[in-house]
Amino acid sequence: MQKLKSPPAWYRYDAAGVIKRMQSHESGLSAEEAQKRLVGLGPNTLPPRRRRCPLMRLLTAPICVLLLASVLTAVTEHWLDTGVILVVILLNLLANWLQQNATQSSPNLADGFPDRASVRREGNILQVDTRSLVPGDIIMLGAGDKVPADLRLIEAQNLRVDESMLTGEATAVAKQTAATEGERPAEARSNMLFCGSTLVSGCATGIAVATGAKTQLGRIEAALCSVRPRRTPQLRSFDRLGNGFWLLMVTLIAFLFFYALLRHSLPMQGLMQTLAGLAVAAVPAGLPMIIVLALALSIWRLRKMNIAVRHLSTAETLGALSVVCCDKTHSLTMNEMTVRALILHEETIRVEGNGYQPTGRFLQDKDCSVIAPAVHARLRDLLRNMDLCSDSTLLKDEGKNWRITGEPTQAALKMAAAKAHLPERAALLLDKLPFDELRKYQATRHLVDGESYILALGEPEALLRICDFQQTGQGLEALDVAWWQQQIAHHAAEGLHLIASACRPADKTQAALCHDDLQNGLVFCGIAAMIDPPRPEAARAIADCQRAGIRVKMLADDPVATALAIGRMTGIGGSHSELTGRQLERMSDIELARVVDRYDIFVGMTPAHRQRLVAALQSQGEVVGITGNGAQDIPALKQADVGIATQAANGSATKAIADLVLPDNHFAALISAVQEGQRLRDGLKKAGRFMLPICLAQTLLFIAALLAGKFIPIAPLQVLWINVAASVTLAVSLISGKTASTPVCFRPREASRSAQGCRFWHLGFTGVTIMLSAFVTELWLQSRGYEPKFIHAVLLQTLIVAQWVWLLNCREPARSSLNTGLLKDYGFWLASALLALLQLALFGLPVMQSLFATVPLPQEIRLLTLAVGALLFAVFELEKMLTRRRQQSAIKQWHPAE
Numbered sequence: 001m002q003k004l005k006s007p008p009a010w011y012r013y014d015a016a017g018v019i020k021r022m023q024s025h026e027s028g029l030s031a032e033e034a035q036k037r038l039v040g041l042g043p044n045t046l047p048p049r050r051r052r053c054p055l056m057r058l059l060t061a062p063i064c065v066l067l068l069a070s071v072l073t074a075v076t077e078h079w080l081d082t083g084v085i086l087v088v089i090l091l092n093l094l095a096n097w098l099q100q101n102a103t104q105s106s107p108n109l110a111d112g113f114p115d116r117a118s119v120r121r122e123g124n125i126l127q128v129d130t131r132s133l134v135p136g137d138i139i140m141l142g143a144g145d146k147v148p149a150d151l152r153l154i155e156a157q158n159l160r161v162d163e164s165m166l167t168g169e170a171t172a173v174a175k176q177t178a179a180t181e182g183e184r185p186a187e188a189r190s191n192m193l194f195c196g197s198t199l200v201s202g203c204a205t206g207i208a209v210a211t212g213a214k215t216q217l218g219r220i221e222a223a224l225c226s227v228r229p230r231r232t233p234q235l236r237s238f239d240r241l242g243n244g245f246w247l248l249m250v251t252l253i254a255f256l257f258f259y260a261l262l263r264h265s266l267p268m269q270g271l272m273q274t275l276a277g278l279a280v281a282a283v284p285a286g287l288p289m290i291i292v293l294a295l296a297l298s299i300w301r302l303r304k305m306n307i308a309v310r311h312l313s314t315a316e317t318l319g320a321l322s323v324v325c326c327d328k329t330h331s332l333t334m335n336e337m338t339v340r341a342l343i344l345h346e347e348t349i350r351v352e353g354n355g356y357q358p359t360g361r362f363l364q365d366k367d368c369s370v371i372a373p374a375v376h377a378r379l380r381d382l383l384r385n386m387d388l389c390s391d392s393t394l395l396k397d398e399g400k401n402w403r404i405t406g407e408p409t410q411a412a413l414k415m416a417a418a419k420a421h422l423p424e425r426a427a428l429l430l431d432k433l434p435f436d437e438l439r440k441y442q443a444t445r446h447l448v449d450g451e452s453y454i455l456a457l458g459e460p461e462a463l464l465r466i467c468d469f470q471q472t473g474q475g476l477e478a479l480d481v482a483w484w485q486q487q488i489a490h491h492a493a494e495g496l497h498l499i500a501s502a503c504r505p506a507d508k509t510q511a512a513l514c515h516d517d518l519q520n521g522l523v524f525c526g527i528a529a530m531i532d533p534p535r536p537e538a539a540r541a542i543a544d545c546q547r548a549g550i551r552v553k554m555l556a557d558d559p560v561a562t563a564l565a566i567g568r569m570t571g572i573g574g575s576h577s578e579l580t581g582r583q584l585e586r587m588s589d590i591e592l593a594r595v596v597d598r599y600d601i602f603v604g605m606t607p608a609h610r611q612r613l614v615a616a617l618q619s620q621g622e623v624v625g626i627t628g629n630g631a632q633d634i635p636a637l638k639q640a641d642v643g644i645a646t647q648a649a650n651g652s653a654t655k656a657i658a659d660l661v662l663p664d665n666h667f668a669a670l671i672s673a674v675q676e677g678q679r680l681r682d683g684l685k686k687a688g689r690f691m692l693p694i695c696l697a698q699t700l701l702f703i704a705a706l707l708a709g710k711f712i713p714i715a716p717l718q719v720l721w722i723n724v725a726a727s728v729t730l731a732v733s734l735i736s737g738k739t740a741s742t743p744v745c746f747r748p749r750e751a752s753r754s755a756q757g758c759r760f761w762h763l764g765f766t767g768v769t770i771m772l773s774a775f776v777t778e779l780w781l782q783s784r785g786y787e788p789k790f791i792h793a794v795l796l797q798t799l800i801v802a803q804w805v806w807l808l809n810c811r812e813p814a815r816s817s818l819n820t821g822l823l824k825d826y827g828f829w830l831a832s833a834l835l836a837l838l839q840l841a842l843f844g845l846p847v848m849q850s851l852f853a854t855v856p857l858p859q860e861i862r863l864l865t866l867a868v869g870a871l872l873f874a875v876f877e878l879e880k881m882l883t884r885r886r887q888q889s890a891i892k893q894w895h896p897a898e
Contacts, residue, residue, distance in 0.1 A: 432445075
């Protein structure tokens with residue numbers, strides 16, 4: 001896979017350095033320089049997408065064979081046959097188009113660009129068309145404005161930005177202007193604004209560092225366009241069979257043409273008509289229509305479960321999934337950080353309860369005794385300090401459900417304090433230091449019951465560096481850094497996220513709060529250990545996937561220990577080791593494909609890493625689904641066989657590109673979709689198993705006739721009646737009846753491969769048996785001097801009866817067809833009744849007799865065809881009984897008794 005070149009790390013430079021490197025000025029570019037750059041770099045838009053012609057993807061091998069048949073009938077001037085064959089071809093083209101094309105248009109990422117922008121040029125503020133923006137322009141933004149290009153911030157006041165279109169995170173993020181160190185993903189670059197994001201509050205001035213195709217949106221668009229459309233597993237298998245089928249049919253028709261012409265000297269017109277009948281007989285022309293009907297029925301079932309499907313073919317691909325790559329936060333966990341423990345000096349207190357509900361007890365870790373926070377002084381003070389210093393807010397919506405505004409980890413601190421139900425105290429915020437990316441803490445100055453305090457929240461290591469004392473059960477003591485570091489290591493190894501709290505008294509007359517105020521006399525109060533807990537149904541859903549032969553791989557942006565802990569809690573297979581984004585970056589595509597199957601936990605994956613991960617799994621023959629929520633996930637969603645979003649995904653572009661949109665963030669909802677996909681695949685397999693032997697029997701009839709120097713056994717239109725009208729009518733019962741339903745279950749690939757030879761032999765045996773019954777019937781009728789038109793009609797009826805008998809067998813491939821379930825299969829009886837009506841119309845209505853060259857059949861001939869059908873039923877049941885033990889032995893080999 002092609003790797004995109006990384007843009008310069010503008011976030012590492014200070015604002016003045018960026019302006020200098022961009023050869024710009026605080027007053028902006030001159031008009032001449034802006035025009036020069038616009039000509040050289042192009043407009044600030046995304047390049048148009050190339051459109052692919054879909055015609056070649058629609059022309060499958062069976063359609064090509066039908067086209068050949070239409071040419072042969074046209075040469076012999078059988079225009080009615082030609083017209084009907086062309087109608088069938090159009091129906092097949094329509095069915096293929098419905099399978100392969102989207103029900104929605106692809107997302108237009110260019111919608112992320114606003115129409116107008118405020119830009120400073122030569123010291124003047126102008127309103128310009130965003131297409132004329134160039135790198136180096138100084139752009140000014142206010143609350144509600146959409147960012148028109150990728151900007152490095154120069155000035156920012158109380159700035160919060162909604163980047164949900166890119167990242168999928170609904171919470172607005174704070175931005176600042178200082179340079180940041182180290183390698184950072186786009187969502188962690190706090191001094192950058194990206195095209196398509198929206199200012200929620202505050203105002204900002206920034207310098208454009210990338211426009212058009214070089215923005216983050218542009219890079220996503222380039223990655224999206226680089227993904228080649230991927231056909232479903234079923235279509236790929238049809239392609240492999242179709243290519244060989246096309247070559248075989250052309251070779252066979254050419255051989256039989258010269259053989260019959262030279263050996264038997266058959267007239268050219270009759271020979272062409274017979275070869276056209278052979279081509280039509282070999283094609284299961286009704287199968288694409290059955291596939292579309294089955295897909296539509298499956299999508300209807302999915303939509304009843306509030307699961308939206310973008311492609312018809314997605315329903316079938318779901319049943320073939322072998323790997324699902326899912327986000328930890330948006331799929332497996334509740335996305336609600338929850339405090340699990342509060343660590344005081346020489347004392348750890350466990351906190352019960354999950355999510356944003358203010359219910360839960362406080363328990364001593366040593367003896368599990370219940371603690372009342374209001375009478376535990378150190379616990380009470382720790383909870384109050386964290387509550388006051390936190391920026392988040394807890395609110396109740398109209399449905400009495402709790403929700404948060406602000407950063408989730410700080411909301412967890414608010415919720416922990418709410419669980420304590422502490423008595424209210426008068427508190428007034430006097431001053432605030434926002435979270436500092438370099439110092440890793442934030443601070444406030446509060447007036448509490450008339451006393452002034454400085455409160456701090458931050459990473460434990462950061463606060464340990466600036467604290468002098470610690471709060472203990474005996475009062476203030478010198479800080480024991482080693483003890484706290486031991487606690488930090490222990491809880492971090494359990495996958496818990498740690499936030500520390502510190503405080504000190506302050507002077508009421510103190511001026512504005514600054515960082516120097518935290519350098520003396522700060523008291524380390526304690527640590528809150530929290531985690532985003534797994535969803536209650538996640539472990540069960542993953543176990544269901546594993547039983548279905550689907551391997552679940554988790555993508556996480558958390559620390560490695562947290563990701564491994566969630567993996568253990570949810571039962572993800574290889575939760576003992578992980579692959580990080582930096583490790584993946586150093587691998588070639590070949591190396592990645594070689595090791596990707598060893599890991600189930602992937603940490604720190606960028607959007608480009610995710611796309612490479614999906615491609616590597618696909619190169620190993622896996623059918624891959626992946627979840628995504630933001631525009632950055634679009635290339636991976638497009639690359640995957642099934643891209644999965646949720647109704648909670650932020651940004652319509654993500655939902656538009658996803659193949660499947662689940663009703664909520666619950667990973668368990670995917671199980672229902674997979675179950676429906678497996679039901680669909682079972683129905684389609686039965687429909688294919690039903691249709692192919694009939695086509696084989698008719699093909700062998702034509703081959704036998706040509707080898708014997710005779711003309712067509714049945715007319716091409718009669719063949720189409722069997723392969724389209726009768727086949728579709730009967731096969732509907734296989735895709736809609738109860739026999740098509742199956743629970744999610746383990747299906748070993750080795751067992752299915754070992755059974756393929758048996759299935760091919762079984763289909764071949766059925767086709768030959770039906771052909772022999774029709775061939776013997778034809779010889780018997782010829783020996784009694786019946787006319788060819790009458791013989792054709794009898795053979796048509798014989799094949800229809802054989803088709804019905806074979807349907808009866810396909811309902812229950814592993815046991816006797818005559819069982820109690822037959823009486824309850826209303827779909828089968830409805831299809832049988834409809835077929836009977838069609839046959840009565842075919843042989844009884846004058847217009848049908850004229851169109852399909854049929855004649856009324858006497859009662860004794862009808863009984864003869866039924867007798868042939870009864871004989872076939874007995875043969876099929878005997879063959880099924882003899883092979884049942886061998887099939888059961890193969891199943892036991894892969895399902896040993898426990």
